[in-house]
Amino acid sequence: MKKFDYYQPESLKEAYGLMEKLNGEARFIAGGTDVIVRIKQGALHPDALISLRRISALKGLGNEDGLSMGSMTLFRDIERDPAIARDYPALGEAASVLANPQVRNVATIGGNLCNAAPSADAAPPLMVLEATLTIEGPGGQREVSIEDFFRGPGETCLEHTEVVTRITIPKKRKGTGMAFLKIGRVAQDIAIANAAALIVVENGVCRKCRLSAGAVAPVPLRLKRIEGIVEGRKIEPDLLDRVAEMVQEDVSPITDVRSTAQYRKTVSGILVKRAIKEALDRAG
Amino acid sequence: MKKLIRFTLNGHEVSAEVESHRMLLEVLRNTFHLTGTKEGCGQGECGACTVLVDGLSVDSCLYPAFEVEGKSVTTIEGLVEEGSRLHPIQEAFVEHGGIQCGFCTPGMIMSTKALLDENPHPTDDEIKRGISGNLCRCTGYVQIVESIRKAAEKY
Ligand SMILES: Cc1cc2nc3c(=O)[nH]c(=O)nc-3n(C[C@H](O)[C@H](O)[C@H](O)COP(=O)(O)OP(=O)(O)OC[C@H]3O[C@@H](n4cnc5c(N)ncnc54)[C@H](O)[C@@H]3O)c2cc1C
Numbered sequence: 405m406k407k408f409d410y411y412q413p414e415s416l417k418e419a420y421g422l423m424e425k426l427n428g429e430a431r432f433i434a435g436g437t438d439v440i441v442r443i444k445q446g447a448l449h450p451d452a453l454i455s456l457r458r459i460s461a462l463k464g465l466g467n468e469d470g471l472s473m474g475s476m477t478l479f480r481d482i483e484r485d486p487a488i489a490r491d492y493p494a495l496g497e498a499a500s501v502l503a504n505p506q507v508r509n510v511a512t513i514g515g516n517l518c519n520a521a522p523s524a525d526a527a528p529p530l531m532v533l534e535a536t537l538t539i540e541g542p543g544g545q546r547e548v549s550i551e552d553f554f555r556g557p558g559e560t561c562l563e564h565t566e567v568v569t570r571i572t573i574p575k576k577r578k579g580t581g582m583a584f585l586k587i588g589r590v591a592q593d594i595a596i597a598n599a600a601a602l603i604v605v606e607n608g609v610c611r612k613c614r615l616s617a618g619a620v621a622p623v624p625l626r627l628k629r630i631e632g633i634v635e636g637r638k639i640e641p642d643l644l645d646r647v648a649e650m651v652q653e654d655v656s657p658i659t660d661v662r663s664t665a666q667y668r669k670t671v672s673g674i675l676v677k678r679a680i681k682e683a684l685d686r687a688g
Numbered sequence: 689m690k691k692l693i694r695f696t697l698n699g700h701e702v703s704a705e706v707e708s709h710r711m712l713l714e715v716l717r718n719t720f721h722l723t724g725t726k727e728g729c730g731q732g733e734c735g736a737c738t739v740l741v742d743g744l745s746v747d748s749c750l751y752p753a754f755e756v757e758g759k760s761v762t763t764i765e766g767l768v769e770e771g772s773r774l775h776p777i778q779e780a781f782v783e784h785g786g787i788q789c790g791f792c793t794p795g796m797i798m799s800t801k802a803l804l805d806e807n808p809h810p811t812d813d814e815i816k817r818g819i820s821g822n823l824c825r826c827t828g829y830v831q832i833v834e835s836i837r838k839a840a841e842k843y
Pocket residue numbers: 431432433434435436437438439440441456475476501502503504507510511512513514515516517518519523524525526562566567568569592593594595731732733
């Protein structure tokens with residue numbers, strides 16, 4: 405394996421300082437479950453890694469007014485958080501099927517998003533929950549909607565010196581139901597396809613619909629065209645069949661070691677349809 | 689880049705001068721000669737390298753050695769009890785055929801320890817989830833699940 409230096413700053417300021425000094429040849433490391441694997445595979449060759457593990461500003465999980473998570477929050481902790489299980493089950497479910505216990509014990513939600521795999525399991529739930537990412541760098545702070553965060557496989561809107569510091573989710577509205585579903589070759593593998601749905605129902609009519617599908621396009625997708633069709637209607641079998649067909653039109657998957665493009669297309673439509681049904685059962 | 693790191697290893701305070709690109713697995717095997725922890729894939733897929741850091745199971749092949757500073761690490765060698773007696777989990781694996789070639793076993797047992805420490809009476813499903821990060825090419829898992837079930841009875 406290529407040699408690299410390893411820095412462990414205690415503050416964000418120190419981290420930015422190091423990143424600027426190392427002039428583009430360094431990378432941040434959170435849990436390392438993506439970055440170390442890619443270095444070992446020879447896909448990345450950084451001269452240095454800058455660890456985010458000692459920076460306390462990136463930690464902590466709170467749910468006073470909505471949910472606020474430091475980017476270094478572990479999937480282990482998301483999986484076990486009772487408030488997330490109760491109010492944001494789509495996120496809890498995604499955390500509990502991501503990889504395996506050893507990975508979840510070190511992998512972070514920030515790392516999952518910043519790695520920007522189209523299959524990132526945290527992305528669909530955070531898309532339907534309309535999460536906001538707080539991004540900070542030497543130039544200051546900005547907020548970005550998760551919808552605008554991903555730019556392509558492995559690419560985000562982050563500058564090289566910038567860090568995602570927090571992820572916030574607005575408070576859950578009454579009558580909301582949500583679900584996350586994933587298909588892998590075996591349980592707890594990287595997704596062949598994944599999907600999340602969030603539904604708000606009033607008097608049997610869908611007032612709000614948020615849909616997302618992953619591993620079926622260069623970035624995790626928000627399915628806005630389809631959301632518009634569902635909103636204002638009663639969710640019935642005919643509508644769900646139409647949704648599944650529309651999903652197939654809106655995705656553009658690839659064939660790789662895990663699956664063919666055609667299978668991904670079909671299964672993605674079915675996952676979205678089932679996620680809506682499950683969300684509907686939980687609404688109210 | 690090199691640094692002196694200090695941590696607790698199987699209950700003893702230890703220190704070692706370590707290069708910055710080393711993973712915990714290399715330090716355990718090459719510096720401390722604790723070769724019970726195995727390297728299978730080196731990429732987080734197989735769990736042969738599983739150890740506990742502050743009580744939580746991690747893949748030591750992906751764990752940067754510098755991060756272990758100040759922490760407590762338990763390896764398979766640390767499970768042996770007073771008078772060199774095997775740990776109840778190890779005994780259950782021996783008695784119930786949870787071991788064939790033995791390569792996956794140290795990692796499998798460390799994952800079992802992490803599971804039972806948190807949930808002493810797991811269901812079969814919880815056992816399977818608990819060892820989902822550990823591959824075994826020999827046993828077909830049935831005897832491993834059986835061994836863990838038996839170990840839980842004595843936990
Ligand atoms: C065996 C195995 C199974 C896996 N299974 C799954 C799975 O089922 N689903 C899934 O989605 N993923 C899976 N993964 C991928 C990986 O575990 C996750 O993406 C994980 O969440 C990455 O988080 P991390 O903290 O380890 O990130 P790291 O590897 O530390 O970082 C990933 C990238 O993000 C950057 N980064 C990290 N944090 C920040 C931050 N706060 N600000 C700016 N940049 C940052 C790093 O520079 C790096 O480029 C698997 C990995 C392995 C090894």
